[in-house]
Amino acid sequence: MGLLSRITASRIAETAGTDPAASGPVSTALYNEDLAPTKIAGRRWRAYNIFTLWANDVNSLGNYTFAIGLFALGLGAWQVLLALMIGAALLFVLLNLSGYMGYKTGLPFPVLSRISFGIRGAQIPALIRGAVAIVWFGIQTYLASVVFCVMLIAIDPGLSALYRNSILGLSTLGWICFGVLWIVQVVILMYGLEMVRKYEAFAGPIILFTMGALAVWMFFRAGGSISWSTGSELSGAPMWNKIFAGGSLWIAIYGTFLLNFCDFTRSAKSKKSITLGNFWGLPINICIFGIVTVVLCGAQFTVNGQIIKSPTDIVHAIPNTFLLVIASLALLILTVAVNLMANFVAPAYAIANLFPKKLNFRRGGLISAIIGIVILPWNLYNSPVVVEYFLGGLGALLGPLFGVFIADYWLVRRARIDIPALYSPAPDAEYHYRAGVNPRAVLAFAVAGAIAVAVAFVPELAVVAPFSWLFGAGIAALLYYLIAERHRDYRAVSGESIAVSSTD
Template identity: 25%
Template sequence: MRFSQRFKRFEVQSETEITRWINDDIKPIEAGRRTWGFWTFNNYWILINSNISTYLTGSSLIALGLTWWQAIISIVVGNILAAIFVVLNSVPGASYHLGFPVVNRYVWGMYGSQFVILNRILLSLVWYGFQAWVGGECLYLCLLALDPHLEKHIPNHIPESTGMTTAQFVAYILFSLLSLPVIWIHPHKLKKFFYGSSATILIFELALLIWALATMGPSGFGDTISSKSSSVEENSSWLIAYGIISTIGSISAGILNQNDYARFARKPKDAILGQAFSFPLYGISCSVIGILVTAATQNRFGGAIWNPPDIFSTLIANGGARERAAGFFAGVALVVSQIGVNVPGNALSGGFDFAATFPKYINIRRGAYLTALLSVACNPWRLVNTATVFISVLGSYSVFLGPMIGLMISSYFVVHREKINVDDLFVGNKHSVYWYTWGVNWRAIIAWICGVAPSIPGFVASIDTSLTVPIGLTHLYYICFLVGFAISATIFCILHLVFPAKDVVHFVASISSPKLLMAEYQGRWDSDITDDVSKNAYVVDREIS
């Protein structure tokens, strides 16, 4: 008894009656927290799509054997397709104000959804660690500008095999500490941070491009922008296709859980219009700037330097006070950029998913800090060594995430026809229409496996280059996201048609208009405290009975 009482001290405070399925951070967002307008979503995608990872997209594609113009084609097409998927997958969150973990309950079942949630938690940990390490490189640049002999003043005691020095690890820790205050901010209060950080990033990118072009000199662009493709001509089209899917793969984790942010939209059109144009605009712009800046500085540096911190480190090493000042302010802008992408894109995503998994003890804030803490175990300094490995990792995620996204979109628009029983998403027993079979929708499992399976041989061969698979399976892997998306979505719809979930079919047929249903639920969640308590009691009563 004493132990349980001590453990009770760690329970989260919640105005909503907490069950296994709900707390304040998991329930539908009420009017007071729906603060994201068009410009909030616009600034959000500046942060997510204007960072070093996006900047390096061109280097990753060129390393595969594409020319600069083939890389740009892949970037443009990939970002446009990704924007379409982002908008489609945002509609449930924007309309019903539900987050990613809750949305997947009507797709996979009340317990089955945990598979997707755990998958997204793992991605959050890996990506937070990676982006934090990159942020540490940016902070290292600031320290190097202040002290060009930094490595001497902080002696290295870390083995060379780790790929880092003590000074770099210190910079990583400092960046992680700087991120903690931003993690504390609740998502609906991030607007001011978005405005300040997005403006900083845009100014930096524009200044970097102008500087690179203005100081390029008579030698012009390096061979980065003029060299021929290193691939055989007949393979170029497949490499472009692979580049397109790799571009989508780089943001596929964000596409998967975009409902977590779309649910904060004041109106559905704010999420739709705010993302439809901003997503491809900033993703394409940042990637193209990366190619142009690298090509414009290649002859000066004697080789292609893709990573922005490396550009300014080189300037500091070969320059004077002006170069050190430029390096310091560039480092500050890049640190802001990395915090801007890492906190909302990874820490908060992990926070949402942890809160949905352990709603009694974890809220978004605790979950976000837990994500930051556990990410260290991923050894982020080992995640990326070369551009080719980087793009291979990004592409591989598409094998598993494409089918998941296909299930989510087809489930909402085709199977459920935009009609969702919100109350039943918080009832974990047979009284919920989304209970399916013992809390699991077996149709989703079969459809996901069918979507993943065709790309597995090519995926394995891409990891273990000693293995050879038929060229057809390799090409199938090159377009794994689209293939997996289409197969899983189609089979999922067919299975629901041939083996219908009777409770779901009955509910969908009983509702005449999804817009009226959305308005009804929104009115209930926007009501006063008395009504909210009554509603909570209704959900809890169904949960117990």
């Protein structure tokens, strides 16, 4: 196992504030430039950049489908808003905890995972997160390609002839649209996270304006009067159950992001940037999102007594071709922005972490994008079994992973991390544990994961199924903390990381 040059070792020392030699040799099997802690000078993410991440992600088509679904369950306008705000308040707290971890250490998610799972065991959370992201990357690209096809056919109806055949489950026009969007996303990622930051900053205002304009248009289309419920509004205990279930599911939607938010906050200028970006991007932005959802649903219900499934239903009904094209372009810009941040960055780091000596962030991203095509995601999306059991099962494991991370970093280690040891293969290094795997973290994760999956899928537990993420995260955090308290040797930390200015 080869050692890095003195220059590489100095790079880690400069960022982490400690001497790598104190933890033994630093290995190329654990390190490359993309997996190294972010230098202070390279941190360009401000509060606005964090805000635009959420401006894009919160307003994703999937989130609108979820929020609109709350209406279909019998919740009225104020109840839907309350459910979303409960989730937003908890997300604000949890994402600050997750974000601060990335800011303090400057580490990407797979390397940060080494703290609790070990230098080898970290592959478990990284690959679970990466697998979920790769599948959703393909699915989201496919859904965006459908919008792209509709837009092109609106411009040139003759293209509809290319939309009727099927090649491996996708039409000729579908393949063209999917391929164009795939290439656009890969090109953006090839320029690194800095280009992702710029794209998110560009896309955020566009989608906020577009969704606001759609809400205003629908309000006037409904004659200035909208329905505040579907007429079958719940009350009493069933109502409160749906409200809290909606808030819990809103958190579960962000289960992936709760894990790898550090991939972005490792480049944050300060803790204040994260806090302000999260404040405007989560509770404030989600409140606006909820109001837009209420207006879109209520106006459509007033117009024809039907509940829309997604904002795309409204876009496709725009009578003016020019405005339909503009709205469709905005949705394409949005979907690319969401896909980049939620489903492209994570697997790029996860794959690079498998073979750091051979793969970097860009190569990892390209490999994950290729897998996103090979799996033929449109066929997966059309299979309820795959979406519900495969993605649902993996999703249920995200809560326990988060619980272990939070308990280990904040409660057990009290944010004191020996960063150079994260790149050391030495048997006596801090995060070597047993053959590079922390059995205590694996045990807590396995037990809590089994419970979370059971809560999510066992029919007899259907009433608490929406709370599976919270159950998994809470049980994993408690179990890991109790195990660590019993074995206090795991609390020995060689020093506190100084990845950022101590003035914060």
